[in-house]
Amino acid sequence: MSCASEYAPQLRSRGYRITPQRMAILHVLRHSGEHLSPRDVYQKAKKDFPRLTEPTVYRTLEFLVRNGLARPAQAGNGRLRYQLATGDHHHIVCRGCGDEIEVEHSLLESLYRKMESTSGYKRIDSHVTFFGVCPECQQP
Amino acid sequence: MSCASEYAPQLRSRGYRITPQRMAILHVLRHSGEHLSPRDVYQKAKKDFPRLTEPTVYRTLEFLVRNGLARPAQAGNGRLRYQLATGDHHHIVCRGCGDEIEVEHSLLESLYRKMESTSGYKRIDSHVTFFGVCPECQQP
DNA sequence: AACGTTATTGTAAAAACTTGCAACAAGGAA
DNA sequence: TTCCTTGTTGCAAGTTTTTACAATAACGTT
Structure with a gap:
C-alpha cells in the first residue's frame, strides 16, 4: 500500500519499527475520514490485518500522536478520537x-x-x- | 456545611435538587485542590457520605460541568479530571x-x-x- | 404534616480502556 | 541467509467509565 512508503521513513529514522499493525492503522486513518474512535479504528483495521488486537490499537494511536503522525480530537464527553495530522x-x-x-x-x-x-x-x-x-x- | 448555602440557590433556581451526594462532591472539589480524578472524588466524598456510589460521582461531575460549577481538565492520556470552576x-x-x-x-x-x-x-x-x-x- | 411529581440515586452488568509479562518479529550485523 | 537485539504485540486480567432501569427521596403543593 502506498501509505507505507510515505510514513515508514519517518518512523524508521527514529529507531521505531514498521509493523503491519501500524500500517493498517495508518491506512484506516488515511482513508476513513476524521474523528475516529479507537473502536472505529480497531474494527476497520482488523479487516486488513485480522490478528490485530484492541490494546495494540490504543497503544498505536498514542504512539502515532507522540510522533506527530496523528492528532487527538476531543469529543464533547472527553473521549478521545483520532485523525491524521493534516488538513487542520x-x-x-x-x-x-x-x-x-x-x-x-x-x-x-x-x-x-x-x-x-x-x-x-x-x-x-x-x-x-x-x-x-x-x-x-x-x-x- | 458552608458549601451548601453557596451553591444550593444556583441549582435550586434552575429546578435541580440539593442532595447530600452533590453537596459531598462539591465539598471535596472545594477543599481538595485541583485536577481530581473521578476516583479521587469518589474516595474522598465517600467519607462524608458512605452510601455514595461511583456512577453517581461520574454523573454528578458531568452535571456540575453542565451547570458551570465545575470544569473538566484533560490529563495527557485523555482521562478527565475535575476542579471547581474558578480562575479560568x-x-x-x-x-x-x-x-x-x-x-x-x-x-x-x-x-x-x-x-x-x-x-x-x-x-x-x-x-x-x-x-x-x-x-x-x-x-x- | 402528608402527598405526589419527577429529578436523582443505587444496582448490576456491560463497554471502554489499561497493564504486566511472555512470546514474537523487524531490521541491523555477521 | 542466519543470528541477535530489542521494540512490539497478543494474551489475560485488571481498572475505569457508561448504561438501563427500578427504587428512592427532594421539595412544591395541599
Whole structure:
C-alpha cells in the first residue's frame, strides 16, 4: 500500500519499527475520514490485518500522536478520537442544538505562536472543539 | 456545611435538587485542590457520605460541568479530571512526557472574539487542552 | 404534616480502556 | 541467509467509565 512508503521513513529514522499493525492503522486513518474512535479504528483495521488486537490499537494511536503522525480530537464527553495530522481545522459546537461548524486553523496560528513564546513549549498544534451558541439558538 | 448555602440557590433556581451526594462532591472539589480524578472524588466524598456510589460521582461531575460549577481538565492520556470552576485557565500537555502547564484564559479572549465575529456564534468559551512538546523533551 | 411529581440515586452488568509479562518479529550485523 | 537485539504485540486480567432501569427521596403543593 502506498501509505507505507510515505510514513515508514519517518518512523524508521527514529529507531521505531514498521509493523503491519501500524500500517493498517495508518491506512484506516488515511482513508476513513476524521474523528475516529479507537473502536472505529480497531474494527476497520482488523479487516486488513485480522490478528490485530484492541490494546495494540490504543497503544498505536498514542504512539502515532507522540510522533506527530496523528492528532487527538476531543469529543464533547472527553473521549478521545483520532485523525491524521493534516488538513487542520477545528469545530464550534452549539450548546443549544449541537449544530457544528468548522474554524480555519489559521485563526489559531497566532495564538499558538504566542503560547509557545510564553510557555517554552514547542510544536503546539492541536485539534480543538469549542462550544458556543449558534445564531438560531440566540433567538429568545 | 458552608458549601451548601453557596451553591444550593444556583441549582435550586434552575429546578435541580440539593442532595447530600452533590453537596459531598462539591465539598471535596472545594477543599481538595485541583485536577481530581473521578476516583479521587469518589474516595474522598465517600467519607462524608458512605452510601455514595461511583456512577453517581461520574454523573454528578458531568452535571456540575453542565451547570458551570465545575470544569473538566484533560490529563495527557485523555482521562478527565475535575476542579471547581474558578480562575479560568487551560492546559498544554507535552506529547513526550505528559507534563502539563497552565495557560491564562486571557490569552484566548481575543481568539474567541474573533471567532464570534467570523462565525456568528456567541458565548464561545471552552476549557481547552493543547498539545505541544515541553522544553525538556525538545532535547535531542 | 402528608402527598405526589419527577429529578436523582443505587444496582448490576456491560463497554471502554489499561497493564504486566511472555512470546514474537523487524531490521541491523555477521 | 542466519543470528541477535530489542521494540512490539497478543494474551489475560485488571481498572475505569457508561448504561438501563427500578427504587428512592427532594421539595412544591395541599
